[in-house]
Amino acid sequence: MTQKKARYIIIGAGLSGLTTAFKLHQKGETNVLILEARDRIGGRIMTENHIDFGATWFQNHHENLSSLIEEVAVEKFHQFSDGKSVLVYNSMAPAHYFENDPKYPSAFRIAGGSAALIEKLASFYTEQIHTNTVVSEIKEVDNQIFISTNNGNYIADKVIVTIPPRIATNIIFSPELPAHLIHDMKNTHTWMSNAMKVGLTFKTPFWKVKGFSGTLIGQIGCVTELYDHCCADEKTFALMGFVNEALRDLSKEERKAKILAYLQKYLGDEVLNYVTYEEKDWSQDGFTASSDIKSIYMSPRYGNSKFQEFYLNGKLLFSGAETSSIHGGYMDGAVFSGLKVAEKILSQE
Ligand SMILES: Cc1cc2nc3c(=O)[nH]c(=O)nc-3n(C[C@H](O)[C@H](O)[C@H](O)COP(=O)(O)OP(=O)(O)OC[C@H]3O[C@@H](n4cnc5c(N)ncnc54)[C@H](O)[C@@H]3O)c2cc1C
Incomplete structure (x- = not known):
C-alpha cells in the first residue's frame, strides 16, 4: 500500500x-x-551492461563524494591508462601517441559502476x-x-x-x-545535458594486448574522448566515450557506422568484433535536458x-x-x- x-x-x-x-x-x-x-x-x-552512460570519474579533491563513498563502503579504482594513448588533432596527419606518466595516476572510477x-x-x-x-x-x-x-x-x-x-x-x-x-x-545550464555517450563491450581487451591504453582523444573525431572501461575485477571488457555532437542528427545506423569506422582506424579491426554497442543521448531525455540545448x-x-x-x-x-x-x-x-x-x-x- x-x-x-x-x-x-x-x-x-x-x-x-x-x-x-x-x-x-x-x-x-x-x-x-x-x-x-x-x-x-x-x-x-546510469550504469547499464557494465557501462557508465552518465557520471564516471572523480578525483581526490572531490572530498564530499570521496568521504561518502568511504562511508558506505563502495570500492574505487583508478581509470586504466597504461600504454599508448591516441591523439587525433588533424584529419590528414597520422595518429599521434602519448603515454600517461604513472607518477600522476588518472581519475578514480567506482567499482561495479557509478550506480x-x-x-x-x-x-x-x-x-x-x-x-x-x-x-x-x-x-x-x-x-x-x-x-x-x-x-x-x-x-x-x-x-x-x-x-x-x-x-x-x-x-x-x-x-x-x-x-x-x-x-x-x-x-542555469544542466551540466552534461548535451552529452552523448557510446559504450562497446568485447570478449577480450584487445587494445591492451596491442599496447594501447584505450584512450583516444580528438575534437575532430567521431568520438571526442574514448577510454578503457573494463570492470575493476577485469571480468568484463569495454570501451566508453563521448560521441561528437556533430553526429547527433544522423540516423542511429549512420552514426554507428561512422563511429565504428573511426575506432577501427585508430584501434584496429578488432573493434568490429564488439559484443554490444549502445548509445545514450542525454539531450533527448526530458528528465535531464530541456529542448534548448543548442x-x-x-x-x-x-x-x-x-x-x-x-x-x-x-x-x-x-x-x-x-x-x-x-x-x-x-x-x-x-x-x-x-x-x-x-x-x-x-x-x-
Ligand atoms: C554523460 C554524463 C557524464 C557525466 N560525467 C561525470 C563525471 O565523470 N564526473 C562527475 O563528477 N559528474 C559527471 N556528470 C554529472 C553528474 O552525473 C551529476 O553531477 C550528478 O549525477 C547530478 O545528480 P543530481 O542528483 O544533482 O541530479 P540528477 O541526477 O539529474 O537527479 C535529478 C532527478 O530528478 C528526477 N526528475 C526530473 N524531473 C522530475 C519530476 N518532474 N518529478 C520527479 N522526478 C524528476 C530525474 O529523473 C533525476 O533522477 C556527468 C553527467 C552526464 C549526463
Whole structure:
C-alpha cells in the first residue's frame, strides 16, 4: 500500500536526493518519501551492461563524494591508462601517441559502476522510493505542501526539489516562486545535458594486448574522448566515450557506422568484433535536458545563492549538482548540496 504522506518529500532519486535521504536516515529521520519520474533511480548516474552512460570519474579533491563513498563502503579504482594513448588533432596527419606518466595516476572510477553508489544509498529506503512518479505541481496549502503527480497526490511538511533547476521550472509552484528565481533557474545550464555517450563491450581487451591504453582523444573525431572501461575485477571488457555532437542528427545506423569506422582506424579491426554497442543521448531525455540545448556554456557558474534559500514559507528547499557552490555540476556538487540540505532541515527541528 503506497504511503502518500511524509514529513519530508524529496523530489528526484539522483545522487543529491539520495544523499539527503541517507543522511536523514542516519540521524534517525525515516519519515521520508522520494518521488522519481523515471522507471529507475540514479538520474544522471546510469550504469547499464557494465557501462557508465552518465557520471564516471572523480578525483581526490572531490572530498564530499570521496568521504561518502568511504562511508558506505563502495570500492574505487583508478581509470586504466597504461600504454599508448591516441591523439587525433588533424584529419590528414597520422595518429599521434602519448603515454600517461604513472607518477600522476588518472581519475578514480567506482567499482561495479557509478550506480553501485546509488544502490547503496537507496538500500536504506527501498519501499519509500516511488519511481514512475512525475511531479507536476507543488503547492502550499494550510501550512502543508501538496504535491501532484501522475501517480496520485502527496502531502509533506517540507519538500526538497533536486531536479535540475532549468527543468524544475516545468513544475507549477503555488504560491508562485519569485520571478528573479524563475529567471535564474531557466538560465542555469544542466551540466552534461548535451552529452552523448557510446559504450562497446568485447570478449577480450584487445587494445591492451596491442599496447594501447584505450584512450583516444580528438575534437575532430567521431568520438571526442574514448577510454578503457573494463570492470575493476577485469571480468568484463569495454570501451566508453563521448560521441561528437556533430553526429547527433544522423540516423542511429549512420552514426554507428561512422563511429565504428573511426575506432577501427585508430584501434584496429578488432573493434568490429564488439559484443554490444549502445548509445545514450542525454539531450533527448526530458528528465535531464530541456529542448534548448543548442548553445552551451562550457564553464557555467553554479551555486547561485538564491538556490540556498527556503521558499514557500520555509517549506521548500532546492538541491542538486547545479545548486552547489562547490564543484557545481559534478557528482561532488550533488553530494555537497544533498548534505547541506540535510543539515539545514535537521537544524530546524
Ligand atoms: C554523460 C554524463 C557524464 C557525466 N560525467 C561525470 C563525471 O565523470 N564526473 C562527475 O563528477 N559528474 C559527471 N556528470 C554529472 C553528474 O552525473 C551529476 O553531477 C550528478 O549525477 C547530478 O545528480 P543530481 O542528483 O544533482 O541530479 P540528477 O541526477 O539529474 O537527479 C535529478 C532527478 O530528478 C528526477 N526528475 C526530473 N524531473 C522530475 C519530476 N518532474 N518529478 C520527479 N522526478 C524528476 C530525474 O529523473 C533525476 O533522477 C556527468 C553527467 C552526464 C549526463
